[in-house]
Amino acid sequence: MPNRIIFSLIVLLVSLNLSYGQENIPSSYYETIDPPLYGIVIKGDNVIINTEIPDILSKKNIASFVKPQTLAIITSIHKSLPYVYIETESIRGWFNQNYIQIISPEEFDKIFNLQKILLIKPILIDDVVYPPATKLPILKEYKKSFKVLISTSDGFIEKHINKKLATKPLKPRLSNLKMLTKIFNKKPYVWANNEEGWDCSGLIQDMFSFFDIQLPRNSFDQINYSDSIDVSDRTLKDKEKILRQSKPYFTFIYFPGHIMLYTGKRGKDYLTFQALSRIDEKKIGYVGFFPLKKTGLLKKVTKIGYISLNKLDKKYSSLNHPKEDL
Known part of the structure; x- marks a missing residue:
């Protein structure tokens, strides 16, 4: 089976990936490309949710950042704006057509492989x-x-x-997860990611991509990929007990709209690694280590989930290449 067909199946099977755009505008505004074209991103940019609003580049209208050299299937072209609708392994949406290069099916297969x-x-x-x-x-x-x-x-x-x-790609070991925190630590918090910063789910997705694991793009789907338990009705002491029994660096902590990585107990508190925009009214704005109790975040936690890397590696990884330590 050609690898571009496998890629198409991955896009379809990982249906919980984020999808933006075509459902927001009338079909008369764009033309469907049939058969679709194959492309590769030559300059990173964010996908656009709605092309038919006055300020299409407003914060509320931008979605996930697509990195350069990402393979994509192009399914539609906008009739009046320089945007095409693309589908990648983790995102669908309207993308600046000047930042994507059309390639042949054979070139697509070669790069994929x-x-x-x-x-x-x-x-x-x-x-x-x-x-x-x-x-x-x-x-x-x-x-x-x-x-x-x-x-x-x-x-x-x-x-x-x-x-x-x-x-x-690295082996899913504790030492490698600790090393990855050093790569992202102190980087800026940026909604939807960009060339310099990350949001909470973008950080988690990129960290685990080093293990050749393609996690979904939003926090809700990420916590549901894990073996999670609902702690929304638990007391703070119950949540602490669960965390004491949880595996550092292999545990996700979630409340609606936000996800973080549990990194272990420190003194009487519980440390997390996360891209944090703000805590209530206090602006934070960077990636780093944050305690749960001192910040008041523990009381907000509604789910705690363990990541079984071996299971995810087999089920969700798009490639199966040898892995090594850094």
Whole structure:
């Protein structure tokens, strides 16, 4: 079966991925592309929810950031605006057509089938920012670098990426999860993600992508991917007891609209790693370690879930490449 067909099936099967756009505007505003085109993102940008409002780039109208070199299926084109409707492994929505390059089905298959590296530090290639967790297809591995294939508006180019800047997919170990917190710690909180910052579910998704696991994009679906229990009616002492029995770095903590990673007990409090916008009226605005009790977040928690990485790796990973420690 061609890999582009497998990709299409992944897009369909992971139906709980975020979908924005076509249901918000009349079909007369866009033209369906049949058969669909295959493309690759050449500059990262956010998808747009509704193309028919006056300020289409307002905060309320932007959704998930799509990283450069992301494969996509193009199913529709807007008749008057420079936007196409794309479907990736984790998001669907309207995307700036100037930032996506059409490729042939054979090129799509080749890129899909190549083993990927993930960036652990941001890099700049031809004025395009590639943030951490960006996946790049490997052509050849050397002692100190990876030769990768990059799609541009002028065609494909080859680049060497120093191994200090990237890694192959990692094994789901505690040491690797701790290392990943160092990559994202103190980065800005940015709604829907962008080249420099993350929101809560975008952070969780990108962290676990280093294990070749494709988690869904929003917090509600992420907690429901885990083996979770409802603690909305539990007392604070009950929640503390559950956390004491939970596995640090493999446990999600959730309340409506927000998700975080439990990282262990510290003194009499319980530490989490999260992208936090604010606590009530107090602005926070960055990724970091935050205690649950001192911040008052523990009382808000409604679900606690354990992530079984072996189960998720088999069920939700789009690729099955060898994994290694960093």
